[in-house]
Amino acid sequence: MTQKDPQFTEDHGIFRTAFRKYVENELAPHVDSWEKEKIFPREVFTDMGQRGYLGMRYPVELGGSGLDYWFTVVYAEELVRCGCAGVPMALMVQTDMATPVIEDLGTEEQKQEFLMPAITGEKVAALGVSEPNAGSDVAGIQTTARRDGDDYIINGAKTFITNGTRADFVTLLVRTGDQPGYGSISIFLFPTDTKGFSVSKKLEKIGNHSSDTAELVFEDCRVPARYLLGQENMGFYYLMRNFQGERLIGSVSAMAGSKLNMERTLEYCSDRKAFGRPVSKFQTSRHLFAEMATRIEAGQRLAYHAADLYDRKIEAVKEISMAKLYCGETSCWVADRCLQLHGGWGYMDEYQVSRAWRDSRLVTIGGGTSEVMREIISKCMGV
Numbered sequence: 001m002t003q004k005d006p007q008f009t010e011d012h013g014i015f016r017t018a019f020r021k022y023v024e025n026e027l028a029p030h031v032d033s034w035e036k037e038k039i040f041p042r043e044v045f046t047d048m049g050q051r052g053y054l055g056m057r058y059p060v061e062l063g064g065s066g067l068d069y070w071f072t073v074v075y076a077e078e079l080v081r082c083g084c085a086g087v088p089m090a091l092m093v094q095t096d097m098a099t100p101v102i103e104d105l106g107t108e109e110q111k112q113e114f115l116m117p118a119i120t121g122e123k124v125a126a127l128g129v130s131e132p133n134a135g136s137d138v139a140g141i142q143t144t145a146r147r148d149g150d151d152y153i154i155n156g157a158k159t160f161i162t163n164g165t166r167a168d169f170v171t172l173l174v175r176t177g178d179q180p181g182y183g184s185i186s187i188f189l190f191p192t193d194t195k196g197f198s199v200s201k202k203l204e205k206i207g208n209h210s211s212d213t214a215e216l217v218f219e220d221c222r223v224p225a226r227y228l229l230g231q232e233n234m235g236f237y238y239l240m241r242n243f244q245g246e247r248l249i250g251s252v253s254a255m256a257g258s259k260l261n262m263e264r265t266l267e268y269c270s271d272r273k274a275f276g277r278p279v280s281k282f283q284t285s286r287h288l289f290a291e292m293a294t295r296i297e298a299g300q301r302l303a304y305h306a307a308d309l310y311d312r313k314i315e316a317v318k319e320i321s322m323a324k325l326y327c328g329e330t331s332c333w334v335a336d337r338c339l340q341l342h343g344g345w346g347y348m349d350e351y352q353v354s355r356a357w358r359d360s361r362l363v364t365i366g367g368g369t370s371e372v373m374r375e376i377i378s379k380c381m382g383v
């Protein structure tokens with residue numbers, strides 16, 4: 001426990017030390033080649049699953065560790081030390097984006113078939129919400145699931161799906177009725193070995209290269225009704241609840257990554273000399289570091305405040321949206337300043353700052369854009 005952050009106990013500290021060692025020894029040395037290969041080995045999921053890193057928040061009876069949310073915060077903060085954002089993103093899709101709804105709403109059978117193997121790392125999970133013609137406007141999705149006897153037939157397409165090229169199942173948002181809007185949307189747990197499913201494209205991206213992003217196609221895919229998660233036509237509301245955890249952990253991760261980037265930039269600028277003195281000693285640089293540290297601290301505090309509410313199961317849509325907005329924008333700003341402080345070397349691949357700059361650009365887009373966050377905040381304010 002520290003006086004500044006009393007929510008972190010000695011146990012959180014022990015976990016932080018052990019997990020940092022794991023990230024630095026088992027992940028970081030390979031990240032350069034994973035970035036080039038544009039994917040990381042599937043064994044990372046199984047290895048992390050075996051060590052209990054993929055189920056910390058889930059109950060012991062499901063194979064998890066039953067730990068409080070602050071362990072998840074530590075996990076996200078330490079993962080960024082692997083040296084890229086792609087691996088953390090792919091792993092957090094598994095732990096914090098595609099699976100929390102299964103714990104919340106799944107039947108025993110669904111938990112055994114999908115959640116438990118995701119916790120052990122035997123199955124890779126993806127979250128399928130975005131479509132070629134519907135991203136921010138989730139209620140505009142067009143993928144359908146039509147009831148046919150004891151089954152549903154799914155038709156449509158999803159895009160930008162993280163882990164999409166190798167997911168064993170997709171937590172899939174579909175339209176189950178003809179009514180436009182929120183009221184006829186449902187969630188299915190969709191096994192990707194279903195006939196009619198295909199990965200139509202692996203997408204090329206600006207950054208987050210270690211993680212795969214794919215376009216998925218569903219052609220007359222027949223799935224049993226038992227794969228419907230929760231109640232039919234309630235999927236939009238379930239997803240909005242699920243988004244809170246996704247946005248919160250993304251905010252925590254963004255600030256941890258920004259802090260690390262700033263610290264490394266300070267090291268670089270303390271060594272690098274111009275006009276006979278270290279770049280860090282120019283007043284403009286010192287003020288920039290002060291400004292970065294202040295914004296990061298503010299973002300982290302906002303995220304911790306939201307995490308505290310989330311951990312205590314207090315409604316925190318406004319606070320989480322504020323954290324996502326502020327941490328996303330701050331992360332882009334810090335990454336850009338850090339690159340500038342590296343001068344020409346910032347533009348080269350030799351230093352991680354260029355990768356951090358590319359990777360950071362996603363944070364104001366993925367999981368809900370900054371504009372969408374402003375919409376939500378203003379609605380919460382009654383504006």
Ligand SMILES: Cc1cc2nc3c(=O)[nH]c(=O)nc-3n(C[C@H](O)[C@H](O)[C@H](O)COP(=O)(O)OP(=O)(O)OC[C@H]3O[C@@H](n4cnc5c(N)ncnc54)[C@H](O)[C@@H]3O)c2cc1C
Pocket residue numbers: 093126127128129130134135136137159160161162163205208213362365366367368369370371372375
């Ligand atoms: C690398 C990557 C990984 C991703 N992983 C996943 C994943 O695993 N699963 C998944 O389902 N999705 C995933 N996404 C998709 C992501 O969540 C969407 O890109 C995001 O929600 C934005 O949707 P869009 O791209 O369709 O943008 P659009 O909705 O087309 O938005 C375009 C622009 O219009 C703005 N805009 C939209 N509505 C409003 C409004 N009401 N007011 C003002 N401005 C508005 C947006 O902010 C944006 O600037 C991923 C995306 C990326 C890039």
